[in-house]
Structure formats: structure tokens, C-alpha cells
Amino acid sequence: MAVLELPDWMALAPALILAGTALVLFLIDSIEPHSTNRTLLSGTAVAGSLSSLAVAVWFTVAGVGATGIENYGVIDIMDGQFVVDQLALYFMIIIAVVTALVTVASYDYLQDHTYQAEYYSLVVLAATGMSMMAASNSLVTIFIALELTSLPSYALVAILKDNRGSVEAGLKYFLIGALSSAIFVYGVSLVYGATGSLQLTRIAAVLESGDGAVAEMGGLLGLGILMLIGGIAFKTASVPFHFWAPEAYEGAPAPISAFLSSASKAAGFVLAFRVFTTAFPLEATTGIIGIDWTLAFAILAIVTMTLGNFAAATQENVKRMLAYSSIGHAGYVLIGLAALSADGGDLVMGAAMMHLLVYGFMNTGAFLFVGLAEYWDVGRTFEDYNGLAERAPFACGAMAVFMFSLAGVPPFSGFWSKYLLYTELINAAADNTALLVLAAALVINSALSLYYYSRLVKALWIEEPLLDRDRLAQPTGLYAAIIAAAVMTIVLLPAFGPVADAALEAAAAVVA
Amino acid sequence: MNDWIAIGALALVGVLIPFGMMAVSYLLRPTVPETSKRATYESGEIPTGGTRIRFNIQYYMVALLFVVFDIETVLLFPWAVAYQDALAADIPLVRALGPMLLFVAILLVGLAWAWRTGAVQWARTPRQLETDRP
Amino acid sequence: MIGGQIAGAATLPSAPPAVPLQDTVLLPERLGELTGLDGFGLGGELLATFIAAFIVGNLMLAMTGVAGPWAKRKITAAFTDRIAVNRLGPAGLFIILADSVRLLSKELVVPENADRPAYDLAPIVVASSALLGFAVIPMGSGIHLADPEVGLAYVFAISGIASLGLVMAGYASSNKYSLLGGLRAVAQNIAYEIPLVITGMSIVIFAGTLQMGEIVSAQAKPLLTVAGISIPSWYALVNPFAFVLFLVANFAEVGRNPFDTPEAPTEIVAGYQTEYSSVYFVLIYLGEFLHIFLGGAIIATIFLGGPAGPGPAALGIVWFIIKIWAVFFATQWLRSAVPRVRIDQLIEIGWKGLLVLSFANLVLTAAIVGLIA
């Protein structure tokens, strides 16, 4: 099957475009080292990510990966190492969107920064890895994509090399990242040992065949799966590998925090969704290892969202609050995997994916606002943000939108996704009453999250400023990115139909 | 007999010979302790400072560069071995050679970047110093 | 016409011809058969293997450690129109024995603040890593210890260990000269290792294997016949560009002129070996010589047809040793004829020159081979 007679591998175009952009950026930097032509560099990165987005959307609309008569069907590349289906395209879109926002915002954030070209190419390179991860269908490609994402991210977090916070954040991110990738690889090796294959569908086939050898290695397989969960937990900033998140997000340059907490998390989740639904069919796996792996995700989900929200509620530093809230949101999305044991689990997963898309806008926007505040140099704590709305009503209005949307308050799209997550969870709970616990945790945590999100809105809009400020600058790039994110956060509400369809089809692509 | 056992045997020999020489030397050599004899050699001068000196940052740069390039060469070996077979099996040249060219091209972009940003340049020319000065 | 021949060579892997020079039977097995040790089961085989390894190890040690320094003196003297050693024995050959006794019976002076474990370990690492490389070299006349499938990669890997020993020595000595020497050695080794390996790879494209025995036998095919004399397809002739590159990279890799900056006596005394004396010095010195000869052995094997040469196959070892010595002679010649490069020149030649050239060589070779096929 081909799109407009293109070869199969062109289905990976969204990722390939990003890779090409990264190389072009390197070339630009090679031709003129230490260039500070921000327009050229940022423009290239933005153009690359936007064309990646456009191609991904085009593919989705054209029906690449969708099954059906007029569509092109799921595209296997390199003997099933990659697979381009609705799930892959959906997440490619999320990643491209976040990358575009972040690169636009970086235009101003990186003013007077030394490593312009490096910065952009690393961002785009990491985005390439994430995009690849969305399409990876084998533990080999998954691991490569994972590292392609992680390695530039480590460098990006520490890119402010004279800033102690940034370096410390980079170190911690790196150390935990290295540890978790070691654990992930070991998990991969154990799964390979038990099944003799690294390709997800083949692993599933072996497990379902109930081969004698596999059955004997149930313990190894179980341990391997547990370790894979560990690796995924790192990427998604979930318990138990969440320690890095607050530090890394706080220390990193704000656009990078936005990038990591939105795109990187989405990439981690696509990994989780694909690996666990494709490679470890629930019944067969449960039969072999004796434990239902959704249970692990249910526990992780509850612990993650509770811990994230409670920790966020106690923060004084805005960026750190957002970091913990991002952990909390990881917990919400994990529900998508936890509910797979029940009928209707695919819908819950679809809702979780919708949440990731919406989250891509609102969370990116929120971190970019912090970036704007850093640009203004107003300080980091809630008090420092007091009364900013008087000077910058539009940015603060956008921030209020992000906050309420993150809290899941209507009429913003964050409500949509949480609403669907909740309703579908209740629906699935009719089949498996244990899921009610998850639903309860979701509601309680959402209610709690409202406290700290509204606290920031209160600081921005209601509190009196601690000191008189001069007029605040209005950097074009940051403003454009923030306003765009805010508009999308609102517009997604009425336009949720197509998004929901895409997400549900994406979920249906991996959940039979 | 397995190749690797033979190599292991040679490794044993390779370690035993130096140890044998050390043993012989231990029996032969005199020991005349004397403090000043053990002083660090600095061409006859009295040693100053420690050895934890700061040296050129370029050593790190090339080391990091090496780590990346060296491992990439390892990835090329399987290709090199299979190349003739692939050609013999009538696999089109684009598929047999293309990926490797792409791979090398990416490596070369990296090299070009390192080159241009001065990662492999040991010392700066006066002209560069001039332009770098703000 | 050459093209046609290369195309002929390209079909090699599919139909390996029975080449007499190739050691289908490796030394341990042959020894086992000869001595009847193979009748004693596993233990006997192990013993035979050990004996074989001992033979190979000592052969190399004798050649490099004993003959090497003597030859070096003689060659250098010849270049500078001197006589050099001539008192003890014929042509002063016995000086070797005297030297070894003298060096071994010197006092071992360990500098204060030395990092003892590393200081002690470094000479052993330097010496034995070089020795290990010879395990996979087919030397002809049946002297071939092991022939694993990854032979070439193994040789590169093993010779790389030496730089670890050098940096250990440099670091452990607690001496600034040593430290700088060690660092330079590493910087140099890593800068030239990649061109070395990449160039080696362009040979692998022809041979289609990493197995040393196979590489050698692949070179036995006739390249072309001029006036009735068949010229074998030694890769030095098939791809002279690669040969030159490899030769240059190899000189740097073994730290000889013009690339002997790590121990540049006029700059940093003796580099990493400044603080070494007695048997430790001997071991490091020996290790360096072993490396030169290992480099020669690699070149001989993958470019010069290994033990191939006119005459009966039993003469293989002779041809092989001649080839090694030819490389050694070239080393000493350069030592006398070429000035040393500066450290910055050294690094930049490596990264900006040789590396790019070796990539070009690889790509061109692959492209030409592909286009012809």
C-alpha cells in the first residue's frame, strides 16, 4: 500500500522530516558556527516541526494506517520494526505540535544564548526520537528511539551550563535516565530470553501459542515486564521513577521543561500503550506470569496521581508546582492502561490519549508562560507572580485558561478529556468494580488540583504585586506560542469530535 | 578446540611472562631506600605543585568525539561483511549501499559540525582569537 | 581489466577455493595430533592449546623483545652513519642478553604519591595486550593459534587496550610529564584508531569476512598476469590508497615517528614512562615493540597476503617475518628521516585529514565494488 504511490518507508515521513531538520540545523551551524541568527535557526526548526505536523495530519486524513476500504491500511516498515498506524500518527501529531510551540517560544527565550543552533537541533532531534517511538514496533527500535529522545534531552536540560540549577537538573535527569534505561534494557533482554523475539507482534504470538519453553520462563518474563514498566515510568515521569521530574523541570530552561513534560511524556505513553497492548496480550500473559499487569498500572496510576497532586499542593515555586502537577497528570493517563482489564478499556485508553493531546497544549502553554516570566525576570515563586495580570493581561489570561484547563474546569478542553476519561472509566467499572477506586482517585485528585491551580490564577489576577513593575516586554515568539496554545485549549472544546475520533481509532489500532 | 580457549591460553601466557620477568627481577635487583630518590622527576628541579594540573579541554572533546565515532564504526562492520553477499544476491545497489551512505553522511555531518565548532582544533590561530574577542 | 578481476574476487565468499596457504588446521590441533595429547580428552586438548600459545607467545617475544632493540640501534646508526653495538658477539648481537640482565637487576624506584595498583598494572597491560593480538594472526607454516570469525575486529579491539595501559601509566606516576604523555598517547590513539578501523573495513568489503584466515586466502587469487608471472591480489595492490592510509594510521597508532609525540623526549622527557625503571620499564618498552610488530603483522595479513610468497607453503613463516620486518624497517627509517609533528598538528591531521580520507576511501571502495558487480 502506498500513499500517492510513495514507497512504504515514506509513511515515517513525520519523523524523517524532523530528522532532516535536525541535520539541516547542524549543517547551518557547521557553515556558520556559533550563529546567533535566531530567525534562521528558530525558523528552520519551526518549519520542520510544522511540516512534520502537516504531513502527519495529512496522513491521518488520507487514511494512512486506518483500516477500511478506502484507506491505506496499517503500514509495516522494515519487516515490522516500525508500524505506521493511527496510534503512531496521532502521537506524531502531538509531538509535532509541542515541538512547534516550543521552538516558536524559544525564539525569544534564547536571546543572548550561546548555543542557539545546538539547542534547536537537539530539540528537533529529541522530537525525532519521540516521533520514531510512536511508530516503533519492536523492542529494538523502541530502545533506539528511547535513547534518541533521552540523550538530547539530557543535554538540553543542562544547556545553561553556567546556571547551577540547570546543571544540577541535567545531572539528576541523566543519572536517573541512565539507570532507568539500563533497567529497561535488562527488561528487554529478559523478555527476549523468554520469548526469543523482540518484535512486538511476534512476542505476542509466542505468548499466545503458550509454548512450553515460554511457560517455564514465566518468572523471567514477569521480571522483564516489571523492568519495562520501570523504563516507561521514567519516560512518563510516573512513580517509581519520577524523582527526576521536579528537579529537571525546575532547573531546565522553561521551554525545555515544556517540551519534556508534554512531548516526552506523550512519547513515553505511546510506548506504554503499544508495548503492553501489542506485545503482552492480557490473558495469555496473565496465564504465563500469573499476575495481571493492569494491576501494576492501576497501583502506579493511583500512587502517581496522588503523590503528584499532594506534592504540587505544597509548592511555593511555580515551575516546581507545574512539575509535580505533570506527575499527577501522568497518573491520570496511566488509567488508560489500568482499565484495559475491563470491557470498554479501549475507550478509556482513547480518553487517556485525548488527554495527552489536550495536555500537549495546556501544559506546554503553562510552562511557556513560566518561560515568559523568566524572560521578564520576575522571580519564581507564587508571590513573585502576584499581580502580573495588570501588566500583561493577555498572557495572564492565557495562563488562567491553562490552569483551569489543567484542573479540568469547563469550558476548557482539559475538562473534555478528563470528563471522557471519567465517564469511560465509570462505564468500564460496570464490568470491573475495582476500577471505581481509580475513578474515585481521579475525582479526588482533580478536586485537589483545583486548589493549587487556582492559587496561581489568584496570584496572577487577584493579589497585589509585591513591587511596582515597569511595563513588561512582549516578546513576539513567546507570546505567539502562548496565545496559540491558549486558543487551541479553548477551541479544542467545540472541535473535540475529530480529536476524539482520532484518539479512539488510535486506541482501537492497538486494542483488539 | 574452541578458538577462544586458544586465545585465553595466550592471554594466560601473556600475563605469565611479565610476571615471570617481574619475579626474576625481584630476585636480582637491589633495594636501597632513599627519600630523595623517590621524588617526582622534573628535569632535576625540585618538584612544584601536584599532578592534578589543568590540561587542555580539547582532550575531553576529542575523547567524547571518539566515543561516538568509534562505536559507529562497529555498526559498519556487519554491513561491510554482508555487502558482497548482498550484491551477489542481486539486491539493488540502492538498498545495499544507500543506507551505509546515509549513515556515513550523518556521521560526516557530525564531523563537519565538530570541525566547524572547533571541537577538534587544538589551538586557536591569532586571527580566530581576534574575531572571538568581543 | 582490473575491474574484471575484482569482480572475480567478489564471488569469493560463495565458492572458497582450496588454498594451500590457509591453515585449515590450527596450531593447537596440529600440536595435539603431533604429540598425541588429543588422546587424553579435554585435559590433553587444553594442554596442547597452552603449549601452542606458549610457542606463539615466545616466538613473538623473542623476535620483538630481543631482536627489535638491537635492530633499532643498528638501523638508526646506519642512517646516521655510525656503527652502533658491535662488541659483544657477532655484530654486537649479545648486547641484548647483557641489556636484559642489566635492566632486570636495576633497582625499582617508585615515585612518591604514585597510585600503586595502577602503577603496577600498567606495564602488564601494555605488554600482554600486544601479545594477545598475535593470537589470531596466521603466520604461515601452520603457526596460527586461533581463527575466530571476528578476527579483524578482535585485533583492533585488543590493540586498543594498550592505550588504557598507557594512560594508567601516565596517571599513576604522579608526574606532570607522565600525565601529559599519557593523555597525548590516548588522544593520539583515539584520533587514529577510527581511520585505522575504517580503512580496515574497506578491505573487509573485498574479503566479505572478518576471519583472518579467510582474508589471507582471499588474497591468494591472482590479480593479473604480467608476462607469465601471476601477481596475487594482495589488497595493497588492489587498493593502494587504503594501504597508504592504513600505514600512516598505523604509525600513529603505535606511536612512532613522525607521530611519537606521547614520548617526545624534547618536550616531555619520556612521556608516560618517565617514572618507570627496572623491570617495569622493560615491560613497557617491550610492549611498545610488540605493538610495532603487531601493527606490522596486521598490515602483512590484510594487505600483503600474510604468509604468502614464492616457494613452498612451508616457507610461510619466513615470508611472514620478512613482511613484518619490512614494516618495522619502514618505522625506523621514518624515525630517522621525518621530523616529529606537534601535538596540535597530530590531532588535526587525524581528525580533519585521515578520518575524512578514510571515509572517502570507504565510500569510494564500496561504490566502485558495487558498481562493478
Added chain:
Amino acid sequence: MMIEALIAVALIGALVTFVAPNRIAGKLAFAISLVPAALSLWLFAAFDGSGNALLDGELAFESQAAWLEIGDHSISWFVGLDGISLPLVVLTTILCTLAIVSSWTPIDDRESQFYGLILFIEANLIGVFSALDFFLWFVFWEAVLIPMYLLIGIWGGPRRKYAAIKFFVYTNVASLVMFGSFIALVFGLGDSVTSFALPEIATAMRNGGLDGLFGLGGPALASVVFIGMFLGFAVKVPIVPFHTWLPDAHVEAPTPASVLLAGVLLKMGTYALLRFNFTMFPEQVEAYAIPIAAIAVISVIYGAMLALAQTDLKRIVAYSSVSSMGYVILGLVAYTTFGVGGATFQMVSHGLISGLMFMAVGVIYNATHTRMVTDMSGMADRMPIAVGILIAGAFGYMGLPLMSGFYGEFTIFFGTFGSELLDYSPLFTSLAMFGIVIVAGYLLFALQRTVFGPYRLETDYEVSRAPVHDIASMGVLLGLIILLGVAPALIFDMITDAIEPIIGGGL
């Protein structure tokens, strides 16, 4: 498409006002708000619906569009009006226009944002009263909170932060409880509903389609959901003991916000109670009638007593709202045509009267900068017209005949007294009527202290007459109050028409 037009005008107006310069924002917002007001009056005139919107009634201005399908349930854009919601929509648009006018004097900071938010609230309020899809309704319902939170928080009095947060947290937690309960209800209905459309759900409930869920049987689930939703709405109404956010919010809010809060936002709670609890769960209403009636009566008496104890005029009006809302609940739980109809009428009436009262208090405050009963006396001397309207409003509150308050309270008591569903209804009715006495007591007491007697407020500024636009807006309200008092059938007929399907006829 009329309802969409209403909402769209308000929304676009909000955006336009938000970016307009501060100087013209007030006038601009007023001009914009006239459009929905006129439109809603036109809707009122052109109303052609009959019956209850949820129970197979003929909807007026119905409009439906598919939005999203997920799982077994679809969500749609579904709006329409019936006899209950139309008066409330009209009330909303008129009060918003008047609130904008009444903000011209007190608001002198960040005006464009202020008026933008008011228009934004208006859009969402119209949405709340016209939405017939649960999801859509909930979006509007929650969206009202954010602008109100900001209105109180930014332009409020000294303790505005505390009040805003309290308001926000109370109402949001309540919404969550209600939301959870309702979702459980929808899933409990199982296959008998395929969408979140309220009519479909209500019909299914009435047909006894509720299956069990999570191990709860149908009736048990219904009870749980009923209580959950009742609690959720009770905060919004508010009913004692969930009322504590209200006085704080009212006192700290700027006058226009108070007007909207008391006039419309509180009606959201009773409207939702009527739409959900009292329409969908007739059996549960019967089962829990006595406790609900008891709470209603306690609200009436307790609210009135609290009002009696206040010295702040605004606080008095605020607590009296608690009391008035108690009447509404009582009327609802009577479950007779007159009870429920009266309650609905009282919603509109109270919206107008409390709006008027808050405006009047605001006008006095604008002039005197105090609201303390103890500080003032003889205000009639200085601001005769404003004070006159205040007194008229107070009489309306007390239920003076020919004012709308009288008709509302009268029908509630009438309906409750004869309730068959509620045991001991005469007792509850008479207890509630006692509340009127207290209301009269505190209002007269306060008026006597402030309005009459010699003027003795010492200020270093001139206390002048109220501006004309304030007087005009209060006059409009007073006119409406009297109009409804004289001709209650204007809306009461359409209300009863919509109520009867719920009750199933009778009284």
C-alpha cells in the same frame, strides 16, 4: 438558532469588550448587552412551546447538532426553551444589562476586563438555562464560576481573596459531587439511553429504566444519586448548612457581581434542582420529602434570624436571600402545581427583587462609602429617590401585594399547604410563614435606622444624589416587579404549563 445567536452575541461582545480600551468599555458593554436583552424579549413574545422540556414537551427555539460520539453515549449541542427556562433567560439578559449600568459608577479599574467578564457570564448563564444536553449544560454551569471568581477576586472588597476562594471551592466541590452522581445515573440507565440528552434521560428515569450499577440495586442507586445531586445543588442554592460562602461572597463582591450572584446564580441551583432532582426522581422526592422540607424551613427561619443579627445592609440582603431560597425549596418539595409553579415564579421574582435591593445598597454605598446600618440615618434626606426605591424593594421582599414577591410566596404557601406528597405540610407551611414575620422585622428595622430620622453621617465629602443611570436601572427593575405583581399570569401560565407534566396534574 435564536439561542445560539443570544449566546454568540454575548460571547463575541465579551471578547470585543475585553480588548476595547478601558474608557469606553462600560458604554460598549451596555450597548452590546442590549442586543441579547432585546432578543430575549423577542423570544418571550414569540414563545410557542408547551409542556416540559424534559418530558416530551414542545420545545421552543429547539436546536440540535451532533457533537461527539464516544462509547455508548453521544453528546450533542442541544438547546431549547420551555416555560420554566424562558423566564429565567429573560431575567438573565435584563439583569445583566442593568448590572452593567450599575457598574459605571463603582468600577474604575481594569474596566474592559470587568465588562468582558460580565458579558461572558451572561453568555454562560443563558447557556445554563437553555442547554438540554447534560454535557453542554455542565460546561456552561461550570463556566459561570470562573468569571464570577475573578469578579469577586479582583474588584471585590477588602476580604475579596478569601471570599473568592471560598466561593470557588464550595461550588466546585459541589459540582464534582453532582457530576459524579449524574454520570453514575447515566451508566445506571444502561442501554435505555444512548446520549446525554436530558429529555432522554428524564424519560428513561420516569419509565423506571434504572438498572443497578456497581452492585447497587436500581432504587438504591437512585437514592444515592438523588442525595448526591441534591447536595451538589444545595451548595449552589444555597441551603443551610451549606450557605456560609454566600454572605462572604456577597459582601465582598462589587455591586454588579452581587446583583448577578443573587439575581441569577442562586437560581441556577434551584433551576437545576427542579430540572434534575424533582423531574427525574419523583419517587425519591416522595421518600425524602420530609427531610427536604425540614431543611427548607430551617433555611427560611435560620436565614432570617441571621439577617436579623446583621448590621451590614448587604449582609442583611444576602442572608435574606438564603431565607427566600428556602421558600423555593419548600415550594418544590410540595410537589403540587402551585407549589412548584410558585417556586419557579419566586425564582424570577426574587431575582428581580434581590437585584434591586443590591443595586440600591450599592448606590447608597457609592455615595456614603459605608453600608453599616449603625453608621447611617436619615438617608431619605439626601437621596430621596434611591431610598424610595429601596423601600419599595424591601416591601416587595416582605411580600406586599401587587408586588411580585407576594404572588410568589402566596402561591408557594398555597401549594404547600395542600400538598399530598408532603406529610405534615400545614405545619411546615405555617413555620415557613413565620419567616415572613422575621423578614418584615429585620427589613423594617434596618430601614428605620438608615432611612428615617435626622441625617448625621459625618463625611469629608459631599453625599450627593444618586446618578440618573442608577436610578433609571432601579426604576426598570421596580417596574418589572410591580408588573409581575399585577399581572403574574404573564409568566405563571407558561410556568404551570411546563410544571404540570412533572407533577402529573393536580392542584
Added chain:
Amino acid sequence: MTVDVQYYVLLSMAVFCIGLFGVLTRRNALLFLMSVELMLNAANINLIAFAFYHGNLTGQLFALFTMALAAAEVAVGLGIILVLYRNFRDVDVTVPTTMRW
């Protein structure tokens, strides 16, 4: 003269646990890095042993990738540790405590 696969697994687990122990106890960033490398190599042992056991090359191939990525990881890690040293004059991972929660 073949070794059963479980012995390889035991070996790799031992190596993995040694690495993990190092990770948990070492405060020097470089030693931490080495410990992580140990863990990666434990996985490589497994992969190669299982490739042998299952008779396919997938595991070996993956081991190759693992090595390559481990090298890249070291490159990035060393870079970060270098900047760390520049900023904190130490490579002890417990020294940087600019951020605390």
C-alpha cells in the same frame, strides 16, 4: 562443551546486581556511570546468551545497538559531569542541592 543458558542468566543477574549496588551506594558521578554501564553489559550478556539459546541473531544485533547507545550515553554523561565539575568543583552527586522539595 556448552554451558546451559541459566548460568548465563545467573551471571548477568549477578553483574546487574553489582551494578545496581554501585548505583545505590556510590556518590561519585563517574562511578555511578560505570555502575550503570555494568548494568547495561549485564543485559548484553543476557541478550547474547539468549541469542545463542534461541538460535537467532536478534539478540546479538540488539546487543550491538545497546553498546552503541551506551557509548553515546557515556559521551553525554561525561559532558554533563564536566559541566557539573565546572560549576560545583566536585563530582559528588550529593553536592548539588540547589533545589530541594
